[in-house]
Amino acid sequence: MVIDNNxxxxxxxxHPALHDATAxxxxxxxxxxxxxxxxxxxxxxxxxxxxxxxxxLESRINETPDVDEARVAALxxxxxxxxxxxxxxxxxxxxxxxx
Numbered sequence: 001m002v003i004d005n006n007x008x009x010x011x012x013x014x015h016p017a018l019h020d021a022t023a024x025x026x027x028x029x030x031x032x033x034x035x036x037x038x039x040x041x042x043x044x045x046x047x048x049x050x051x052x053x054x055x056x057l058e059s060r061i062n063e064t065p066d067v068d069e070a071r072v073a074a075l076x077x078x079x080x081x082x083x084x085x086x087x088x089x090x091x092x093x094x095x096x097x098x099x
Contacts, residue, residue, distance in 0.1 A: 078084040
């Protein structure tokens with residue numbers, strides 16, 4: 001059988017070690033408390049209208065494929081069927097106009 005006498009000795013006095021432990025327990029040191037943890041502060045960023053537009057355009061560009069697969073398929077089919085015509089004069093004009 002265990003008897004909890006809250007640090008009281010047989011002669012009615014308080015046991016020094018138990019009394020000091022209880023007194024120390026009541027005095028909390030200056031520092032972190034045992035309360036519920038608080039959420040870490042968060043940073044907020046506000047983008048200008050131009051920055052939002054730029055970010056939107058950038059994401060749309062990144063979603064666009066680098067190669068137009070439909071155009072490539074159409075050109076392959078035209079080459080295979082002999083319908084692909086090379087216009088040398090048009091190519092020469094484009095080269096000259098881009099210089």
